[in-house]
Amino acid sequence: MAASGLRIFNAYPAFAPKGLPAFAWWPWEGTPAPVWLTLGGWLGGARHWHFAMMWVLVLNALVYLVHLYHRGRWRTLVPRVNAWRDAIEMARYYLYLRRDHPVQGKHNALQQVAYTSMLLCGAVLVLSGLAIWKPVTLGWLTRLLGGYALARWWHFSAMLALGLLIVVHVVMVLSVDPYALRAMTTGKYDAERWSPEARNARPFSRWFPRKVT
């Protein structure tokens, strides 16, 4: 989706409507994405990819959300109201400003904030995508997002935010708990062998274990 979307973006790599000044919320008006990041070969090809794969994304999201709700798994994912305190403590631990690992459930507060943000990005992506696919037929949605140009900006920004979150997520997995890569792909999670706190560590500290004397 992102690769074909970037190819579509490259056909007009800006947000301002014609005849209006450059978009204030995007400093790189007119700068296209690198070609090797794109998919589709040309604008028409990229559009076909985008408008077909969007159904795969939506179906996948529906299965995931139904599962999340039905099994009650959203409780481990959605941060509590005062999670920002725990998130700060967790960040302090990662930054060596706190010695012991804060007590946590399956996910710590930082993870909860990040994963819930990813879901919100997904929601913004789908809604803004509909708004720029059908700016007249679904005009109410486009107006809700501030018009066609702003809806494109929302769509692009949510993609960037989600991409950034995914990169940070994978870097943290590799640097904190590489074993989790298998759990991520297969879904198996050995909760009895390792507690979440035991699994968690400061980034990269597992890579260079201290010698036991």
Next chain:
Amino acid sequence: MTAPHNADDARTLRRHIADAVVEGTERLRDRGALSRRGFLHLLGVGAVAPILAACNAQGTPGMRRWLKAVGKQNERLERWLLVQSDAVDRVPAGLRTAGRAFPSYFVSAQMPRWDSSTAGPWSLVVDGAVRRPLRLGLPDLMRLATRTQRVQHYCVEGWNAAVDFQGVPLATLLRMAEPTRDAAYVDFASFDSGYHESWDLESVMHPQTLVVLGKDGAPLSPAYGAPARVHSPIKLGYKNTKYLTRITLMPEPNGGYWSDKGYEWFGGT
């Protein structure tokens, strides 16, 4: 608009991937039987390689067939949505129009101009599946030009532009021509090197679909499709034929200039 292919980059990338796959399988063979880990490794390469190889490419023939089939279903959904929604393009009050920044575009080598000295006076023909075929000169159309609207123009490339257009609602012309029962599609033909695009009847009957004669209060100039062009905010830019000569009602669609080159035929907004 057929993009300049970065063919060399794509080829190099694909060769690297092929080398990696060959090297991986050779290493597995040397080790003997496929271990579980080896199998997973191969599976990973098998899943990622086609995605990487597709970078900046349109996809394999099988994939493109699938994309086309999904596109056909999308079209059904889009037409259903259009009929359900009573969609009207509303621009915010006080929005500035693009004016002279409104892009001009044609497919001929030179800007098409109607030459009355050789081709005779320009006229617009409405024919095909109609009971009363029409031939209307510019003065006839001027008398019918009742509608002035400020709407957005949505280009397939992603830009939009607000514009003031004056013209004749297509619904007025079609009612005059009295379409027959089997009229379901409309082709808009031009004198711009065979440029044409065919539409569904619902979009043609949309209140904001016009035969445009004037832009921003002045008669349409050759740069913007003079003497007359089709325009509707309900369709992407490429569906809106300029340098209009003929409106033909048909039982089946007959494609179009950009639709035949690979953009969606429906091209609705």
